[in-house]
Amino acid sequence: MTTTVIDGRELQPPEPMERTLEALDTLAEGDDVLLLLYCQPHPLFSILKKNGYAWGEEVRADGTREIRIHKLPG
Amino acid sequence: MHASLSFDQAPPISVPYRFFLVAPWFGATAGILLVWAGADALGSRWTPEALALTHLIALGFMLQAMCGALFQFIPVAVGGNVWRPRLVANTVQPLLLLATLLLVAGLLFGRPVLLSAAVPLFLLAIGGFVTVVALALWQTPATGMTLWAMRMAIAGLAITVLLGSLLAEALAHGFAVPIVDLTNVHLGWGLGGWALMLLAGVSYHVVPMFQLTRPYPSWFTRSFGLLLLGFLLAWSSRLLLDDALWSPLIAYPLLLILSAYAGTTLWLQYTRRRKIHDATSLYFRVAMLSMLAFAVSGTVYFLRPELGADPRFVVWLGVLALVGVFVSAITGMMYKIVPFLNWLHLQRLGAPISAVPNMKKMIPADAMTGQLRLHVLAVLMLLTAVWQPGLIRPAGLALAASFVWLGCNLAGAVRRYQGFRDQIRAAA
Numbered sequence: 001m002t003t004t005v006i007d008g009r010e011l012q013p014p015e016p017m018e019r020t021l022e023a024l025d026t027l028a029e030g031d032d033v034l035l036l037l038y039c040q041p042h043p044l045f046s047i048l049k050k051n052g053y054a055w056g057e058e059v060r061a062d063g064t065r066e067i068r069i070h071k072l073p074g
Numbered sequence: 075m076h077a078s079l080s081f082d083q084a085p086p087i088s089v090p091y092r093f094f095l096v097a098p099w100f101g102a103t104a105g106i107l108l109v110w111a112g113a114d115a116l117g118s119r120w121t122p123e124a125l126a127l128t129h130l131i132a133l134g135f136m137l138q139a140m141c142g143a144l145f146q147f148i149p150v151a152v153g154g155n156v157w158r159p160r161l162v163a164n165t166v167q168p169l170l171l172l173a174t175l176l177l178v179a180g181l182l183f184g185r186p187v188l189l190s191a192a193v194p195l196f197l198l199a200i201g202g203f204v205t206v207v208a209l210a211l212w213q214t215p216a217t218g219m220t221l222w223a224m225r226m227a228i229a230g231l232a233i234t235v236l237l238g239s240l241l242a243e244a245l246a247h248g249f250a251v252p253i254v255d256l257t258n259v260h261l262g263w264g265l266g267g268w269a270l271m272l273l274a275g276v277s278y279h280v281v282p283m284f285q286l287t288r289p290y291p292s293w294f295t296r297s298f299g300l301l302l303l304g305f306l307l308a309w310s311s312r313l314l315l316d317d318a319l320w321s322p323l324i325a326y327p328l329l330l331i332l333s334a335y336a337g338t339t340l341w342l343q344y345t346r347r348r349k350i351h352d353a354t355s356l357y358f359r360v361a362m363l364s365m366l367a368f369a370v371s372g373t374v375y376f377l378r379p380e381l382g383a384d385p386r387f388v389v390w391l392g393v394l395a396l397v398g399v400f401v402s403a404i405t406g407m408m409y410k411i412v413p414f415l416n417w418l419h420l421q422r423l424g425a426p427i428s429a430v431p432n433m434k435k436m437i438p439a440d441a442m443t444g445q446l447r448l449h450v451l452a453v454l455m456l457l458t459a460v461w462q463p464g465l466i467r468p469a470g471l472a473l474a475a476s477f478v479w480l481g482c483n484l485a486g487a488v489r490r491y492q493g494f495r496d497q498i499r500a501a502a
Contacts, residue, residue, distance in 0.1 A: 011286075014414065037283075038283065038288065039282055040216070043418060
């Protein structure tokens with residue numbers, strides 16, 4: 001299993017979303033994308049929900065949100 | 075890539091833009107009003123010109139821009155769905171525009187019939203807006219302090235408009251109400267409960283996102299909104315309590331929490347690892363420095379009653395709050411929101427990412443920083459003109475010119491969106 005890490009904390013929108021969507025395009029079965037941000041990317045969540053991806057979210061002590069995205073089976 | 079991905083059902087781009095494109099022209103009208111009125115306009119907060127000017131900025135510019143931004147911000151930042159946004163915007167925005175023009179004309183020319191005509195239009199427009207926005211904010215599954223600040227802000231807007239309607243009817247029909255106290259409570263809710271609450275809530279989300287700072291400390295976001303709300307409720311009690319000591323006792327902590335918000339935002343900007351000095355960051359810096367200047371001036375106002383007795387002192391505070399803080403912060407936000415919305419809606423056409431122009435191409439950076447410099451000049455000239463009335467006409471001219479430039483920058487961004495959209499559709 002491979003994790004592609006995208007640190008979007010020092011990138012200006014929409015670059016984190018662009019990089020995430022590009023990474024999802026080449027995501028293999030069982031792999032995931034780990035996106036690091038300081039905010040909740042609702043537009044991205046909406047795209048993920050509509051296109052068969054699932055994600056989990058954890059908040060670190062420094063306020064960083066770890067958003068781990070993978071493709072739903074089927 | 076991702077031509078196969080479907081994008082979210084955010085409101086049509088025309089919904090926020092119909093508010094954004096109108097807002098700067100109210101600001102330009104405020105500048106022209108100063109040029110027309112001349113030296114006596116800012117002699118006190120109660121001159122017809124000062125009252126008209128205040129509402130041209132607060133309703134014409136700020137409220138139009140903030141309503142437009144909320145339609146887009148609710149789905150993008152807190153995942154909420156506003157009921158039939160196109161219908162609501164197409165109804166609320168023209169009603170608001172007409173109501174503002176009637177109110178401003180009524181205040182400027184002393185026509186009670188115009189004040190009375192404006193009231194039902196405001197109640198209808200804001201009543202409808204508050205209802206649909208409140209439903210969206212209470213139904214979203216999202217959590218966090220941005221959401222809570224927005225909920226409190228929308229309640230603050232409702233209270234402001236109810237108090238304003240009461241004041242307008244009292245002026246129109248000569249009702250016996252405590253006009254001065256009621257006005258102070260009305261502006262407390264308008265500037266604090268609505269505008270500042272919303273600005274702070276939105277800042278928690280957009281300052282880290284667009285200005286690349288660390289997040290606001292959680293102890294700050296958890297306490298700021300509640301403290302502001304609590305002190306505004308206490309500030310409102312002046313309608314019931316007639317005690318000269320009461321106002322300063324409430325005002326000092328209120329000014330302290332304003333300073334805490336401004337200081338925290340400046341500190342976050344100062345300590346970010348990647349320094350960017352685009353128009354939005356600079357506009358926010360101007361807004362926060364104006365807020366600190368407002369807090370210091372407000373403290374002096376209560377500490378030195380002999381200075382506060384000069385009616386121009388409150389006008390100075392008003393210029394700092396309206397033009398220094400809120401026009402600056404809102405313009406800075408619009409310079410990020412509009413390019414971002416252009417980009418987001420072009421993406422939704424299903425084009426490959428490479429075919430969608432970079433956000434930086436939506437409004438030229440030079441045009442934004444040039445407009446920012448003119449705005450700062452206008453703020454400084456207005457502040458000087460409060461004490462040197464001979465400068466009021468040039469200050470009004472600078473204010474009008476800065477808003478016209480803003481209006482042209484936003485209109486140019488919309489034209490570029492239409493051009494890029496047509497190119498993408500033609501290529502498809």
